[in-house]
Amino acid sequence: MDKSERESFTKAVYDIVKTIPLGRATSYAAIARAVGYPNFSRLVGQVMKNNNTRTEKIPAHRVVNSQGKLSGKDAFGSGNEMQSLLESEGITVINDKIADWKTIYWNPIDEIEL
């Protein structure tokens, strides 16, 4: 995977993340699949981390791991920043895990096929 390919990958990921509806959330793997790179879930996480430090505007807090767990919360400011953002959007978080994950989960593929 060369430089330009990573760029388009990153751009595609951004587009998906910006499409996540308010009050919903998705996983790294789901995004990876949506952009056509089914085995790049770790790269999606890497992109989210980079975005966090930069001044972009994508709802990175709506991206969690396949279990609905906030595996990237430490990358957000105060330590519970990610959870606060989610709860302010109506998502309940218990023990770093999204409650009723099965219902909150939003699969980007479904939106694309529509």
Next chain:
DNA sequence: GGCGTGACTATGG
């Protein structure tokens, strides 16, 4: 090229 690391996952104890 080898090796460790990380916002990942699926599977098996």
Next chain:
DNA sequence: ACCATAGCCACGC
């Protein structure tokens, strides 16, 4: 539910 393993991919040393 928790821990260990084993695939996975890019990056830095």
